[in-house]
Amino acid sequence: MSTLDLFHEDQPGQRVAMGAQAFILPGFANPWLNQLLPALQAIQQQAPFRQMITKGGRRMSVQTTACGELGWVSSDHGYRYCPIDPTSGQAWPVIPSCLLELAQRAAAEAGFNHFHPDTCLINRYLPGARMGLHQDKDEKGFKAPIVSVSLGMSATFLFGGFKRSDRPARTILNHGDVVVWGGVDRMRFHGVMPVGDMPHPELGSQRINLTLRKAG
Ligand SMILES: O=C(O)CCC(=O)C(=O)O
Numbered sequence: 001m002s003t004l005d006l007f008h009e010d011q012p013g014q015r016v017a018m019g020a021q022a023f024i025l026p027g028f029a030n031p032w033l034n035q036l037l038p039a040l041q042a043i044q045q046q047a048p049f050r051q052m053i054t055k056g057g058r059r060m061s062v063q064t065t066a067c068g069e070l071g072w073v074s075s076d077h078g079y080r081y082c083p084i085d086p087t088s089g090q091a092w093p094v095i096p097s098c099l100l101e102l103a104q105r106a107a108a109e110a111g112f113n114h115f116h117p118d119t120c121l122i123n124r125y126l127p128g129a130r131m132g133l134h135q136d137k138d139e140k141g142f143k144a145p146i147v148s149v150s151l152g153m154s155a156t157f158l159f160g161g162f163k164r165s166d167r168p169a170r171t172i173l174n175h176g177d178v179v180v181w182g183g184v185d186r187m188r189f190h191g192v193m194p195v196g197d198m199p200h201p202e203l204g205s206q207r208i209n210l211t212l213r214k215a216g
């Protein structure tokens with residue numbers, strides 16, 4: 001079996017199908033990056049990255065923060081979306097307009113019109129950080145797609161089936177790539193292999209992933 005099931009060259013404009021309603025959009029975020037990267041810096045100042053605790057009481061290897069009306073938080077009591085950042089006691093920073101525009105355009109490109117995300121989960125992977133196979137299911141409804149933007153170091157993304165034990169397809173996500181999954185593919189298990197240390201020219205030794213969602 002090949003290591004990479006979904007090989008794609010970074011050719012902006014193409015759409016690589018991972019399912020009937022799941023697509024990789026290589027380089028789709030590129031036109032927005034000049035605005036998006038400084039906007040992310042400002043968000044990090046207001047709502048710094050922190051390491052959440054899993055339901056099992058373990059510290060996640062990724063660091064997270066959020067923007068939008070809601071932010072995803074976890075504790076040993078479980079996961080939930082919350083309008084207040086528990087670290088600052090303040091509302092989360094707003095979703096920058098360039099990010100909202102990027103997310104809506106990407107959703108439309110994948111066949112999802114009228115996407116109105118109310119949260120963006122921001123994950124930072126330092127070398128060695130990973131995300132185990134999981135479903136995104138803390139949102140109130142599953143009609144809206146997930147729009148995922150990858151920045152910085154490349155990583156191997158796993159896109160599986162509807163059972164954790166289904167063997168996932170693997171694909172490499174690079175700086176500027178966007179993945180959209182929704183509809184019949186919305187509940188697919190997915191995850192990220194441990195990220196290697198291949199510093200990115202602009203972002204250095206980190207990978208940042210943004211997932212825009214309709215949570216409330
Ligand atoms: O980092 C990624 O590419 C995926 C992140 C993810 O699945 C999540 O935040 O739920």
Ligand SMILES: [Fe+2]
Pocket residue numbers: 134135136190
């Ligand atoms: Fe996820």
